[in-house]
Amino acid sequence: MKNLLDYNMEELMVWLKENSESSFRAKQIFSWIYKGIFSFDEMKNLPKNLKEKLNSNFKIYIPEVVDVYSSNLDGTKKMLLKLEDGNLIESVIMKYKHGNTICVSTQVGCRMGCKFCASTIEGRVRNLTSGEILGQVLRAGEVEGERISNIVLMGSGEPLDNYDNVVKFLREVNAEYGLNIGQRHITLSTCGLVPKIRDLSNEGLNVTLAISLHAFSDEKRREIMPIANKYSISEILEECRNYIEKTNRRVTFEYSLVKDINDSKEDAKALSKLLKGILCHVNLIPVNEIKENSFKRSSEKTIEDFAQILKSAGIEATVRREMGSDINAACGQLRRSYMKNKA
Numbered sequence: 001m002k003n004l005l006d007y008n009m010e011e012l013m014v015w016l017k018e019n020s021e022s023s024f025r026a027k028q029i030f031s032w033i034y035k036g037i038f039s040f041d042e043m044k045n046l047p048k049n050l051k052e053k054l055n056s057n058f059k060i061y062i063p064e065v066v067d068v069y070s071s072n073l074d075g076t077k078k079m080l081l082k083l084e085d086g087n088l089i090e091s092v093i094m095k096y097k098h099g100n101t102i103c104v105s106t107q108v109g110c111r112m113g114c115k116f117c118a119s120t121i122e123g124r125v126r127n128l129t130s131g132e133i134l135g136q137v138l139r140a141g142e143v144e145g146e147r148i149s150n151i152v153l154m155g156s157g158e159p160l161d162n163y164d165n166v167v168k169f170l171r172e173v174n175a176e177y178g179l180n181i182g183q184r185h186i187t188l189s190t191c192g193l194v195p196k197i198r199d200l201s202n203e204g205l206n207v208t209l210a211i212s213l214h215a216f217s218d219e220k221r222r223e224i225m226p227i228a229n230k231y232s233i234s235e236i237l238e239e240c241r242n243y244i245e246k247t248n249r250r251v252t253f254e255y256s257l258v259k260d261i262n263d264s265k266e267d268a269k270a271l272s273k274l275l276k277g278i279l280c281h282v283n284l285i286p287v288n289e290i291k292e293n294s295f296k297r298s299s300e301k302t303i304e305d306f307a308q309i310l311k312s313a314g315i316e317a318t319v320r321r322e323m324g325s326d327i328n329a330a331c332g333q334l335r336r337s338y339m340k341n342k343a
């Protein structure tokens, strides 16, 4: 049986027509779903025979909550969610002054192999459907009891490695009949799949593009990100310039600071030189220490100095505030520790 959340309005209208129903019912069905009604039988304005047809063809599946870990420090909630096939994923709800942000996963696991990341340790299990990504946002709204106004695609998985489903999700979550979350409130983070960044720039979407850069040279980048063997930094930057030209959006560069690997003053100067002239913002991220590797976090002073060097070179830089540090669990950690305990 299909998950109705994998359908968009147009697709549902086509299905209704093919099944001798009025296409305007699609609007009614989605309006119930976005009011939090996930059972066709409770959709009061649908005729009985349509409910029967829907029940025998579709289900409305939202990932189930296995556990929610709440931070006492800043209200961050990390949700461990179960998909219909039993696979586990994580989503994080962060409370900011400008609204609630959810960090969604786009794949079960990931095959990109970044050395600092726990999500990739067992590789990619499978892609999430657009409905499973959307389901995380719906579940987050329910868990939080408040509107989710911002989305970051930075959880487990490389979004552009699941391109079609991710683009479908971006359109769905932005649709007026749906959650209507503005594209400017959505950030997609990629490790740099160059041809897919090009495709994204041609979609007519205006989401913020974030690049997980983490090093200023290909040589250094190759040490921590295998994708650097395939695409060079200069190819990535060329696509970023193209993306900026097409969308008028500032690009974000994420740079995880790892002690003695990429956090020296020379690194900061080289990064400034590299990014000069690009409409961008640098997000400095103190690396998450995970037991599967030996990466250590840079000191506060090193991080501050690094940011200062970028700013002096005219490059906007901020240090990402750590959210939910008391509930630990870097991206991918929750799922791994749950699976280990179960085993």
Ligand code: SF4
Residues within 6 Å of the ligand: 110, 111, 112, 113, 114, 117, 118, 119, 120, 155, 156, 157, 158, 190, 191, 212
């Ligand atoms: S950082 Fe992102 S792209 Fe890299 S392995 Fe982790 S989930 Fe995949």
